[in-house]
Amino acid sequence: MDILIYLIPIALTLGLVGLAGFLWTLKSNQYEDLEGAAHRILLDDEDEETNSEK
Secondary structure, X not given: OOOHHHHHXXXXXXXXXXXXXXXXXXXXXXXXXXXXXXXXXXXXXXXXXXXXXX
């Protein structure tokens, strides 16, 4: 039971760190464009093709 004195504050601290990290990502607009990266993979970069042909 003595270990709970250490584990509970550690668990609460880690939870607060995770919550702070999540709120930071919300404030910095990390979730603004969820579809863009998926569509960007499918697009071909024409600049790379023209450079390799020269």
